[in-house]
Amino acid sequence: MNHSPALPxxxxxxxxxxGQALAATFLGAxxxxxxxxxxxxxxADLVARGAVLAGTAAEAVAASPLVVVCVLDYDAVHAVLDPAAGELAGRTLVNxxxxxxxxxxxxxxxxxGLGAGYLDGAIMVPTTVVGGPSALVLYSGPESVYEAHRPTLACLGGTAVHLGADPGRAAAHDVALLDVFWTAMSGIVHAxxxxxxxxxxxxxxxxxxKGIGALLPDIMDDFARRIDRGEYAGDxxxxxxxxxxxxxxxxxxRGHGLDTGVLTAAHAVARRAIDAGRGSDxxxxxxxxxxxxxx
Known part of the structure; x- marks a missing residue:
């Protein structure tokens, strides 16, 4: 791989x-x-394509002004980065x-506290889409930090959205959107x-x-309007x-002996509103x- 000296x-x-998809995309760019x-x-495959394998996490951090970490959870982030904390000053960490x-x-x-810039991000697509036009990555953190590295991050493809200075905002979008996904997936397998x-x-x-699924976009728009306005007439x-x-x-x-835990919980929420006199909403x-x- 011949790298342009102009690229950081x-x-x-x-x-x-x-992580492999991210590294391959940076290499490819x-x-x-x-x-x-x-x-x-x-x-091994990345090294064969031109990546440099660092011996330690600290060596890897020291090698670049932009450090991207993508592991299982934040416990794993700290397990990787705490021993390398001394190398983070003056660098940007994109988590x-x-x-x-x-x-x-x-x-x-x-x-x-370590003197590092920080962006938090949420990758909203599977690995196969990273680097392509359908990729969507959400970022949050200081706008100046995002703008400084936006050209590099842009090679991850598709659409990149900076959601604001609050570093938790990308993760907030992520958990809310995955709430939609996993609740829907639970309904699908139960059906x-x-x-x-x-x-x-x-x-x-x-x-x-699929016909039921096709109804949902319009329902989401309607619910969003009602929730943002606080208007809930049943209509x-x-x-x-x-x-x-x-x-x-x-x-x-239940007649077939199936687990009804998810829907029973949802029904209980509806009943609570009905019992409070809101059944016509x-x-x-x-x-x-x-x-x-x-x-």
Whole structure:
């Protein structure tokens, strides 16, 4: 790999599937790339393509003004970076590890105490999309730090969005969006289990399930307007009818001996709003009901 001397070097710490995709993308864009991983063998393909394998995390950090870390969680981030903390002063740490907004803010404060710039980020696509036009990466932290490294980060492809100075904002978006994803995934597998119990194959159910999915974008827009305005009139579809439909599903599933924990919990939230006299309101009201749930 012939690197342009005009392109700044980058270090990537952590070579799981996403870390490897990030390092390969920086390499492909022509950035001199140093890599480190606790299991050195994972770097073999990248080294063959021109990456430099550092012997320690501290050596890897010292090699570049921009250090990107992508590991399992923030415990792993600190396990990697605490021994290399002395090398972080004057560098920028871009943490693309998924974790909580609170831990993102705490890690930003830790980095600032070491004299390092800090950006927190959330990669909202699978590894196969990194570097391509469909990639989406969310960043938060000081705008000046983001702007200083935006040209380098842009090679990760697609759309990069800076969400503001609060270092926890990218992680907040990440957990909220993954809440949508994993709750929906739970509903999908439960629906397939329920259909199977009624001798309906997954393949037979899919076309109709996709039709349900196609309704969701307009529902999201409607709910967002209601929630932001605090206006929840039922307008033809209310919590009472929703709760009744949920009860039918729970009754059928229990009749087949299926686990109903997820939907039972959702139904309990709806019932709490109904018992408070809000049965004629929109399902969107439950965003407020959830916010009032005792810890």
């Amino acid at each position: 070097p980058v270090t990537v710490l952590g070579l799981g599937p996403m 022509g950035h001199p790339t140093t890599v480190w991983n606790r299991t050195a063998g994972k770097a 693309l590890t998924a974790d909580t907004p609170g831990r993102a803010r705490a890690t930003a404060a830790w980095a600032a 397939f289990a329920l259909a199977s119990a009624e001798d309906i194959s997954a393949a037979d159910l899919v076309p109709y399930a 033809g579809s209310d919590l009472l009818s929703a709760a009744t439909g949920m009860e039918h599903i729970i009754h059928t599933a 929109s399902f969107a009201l439950l965003a407020e009901t959830i916010a009032r749930t005792p810890a």
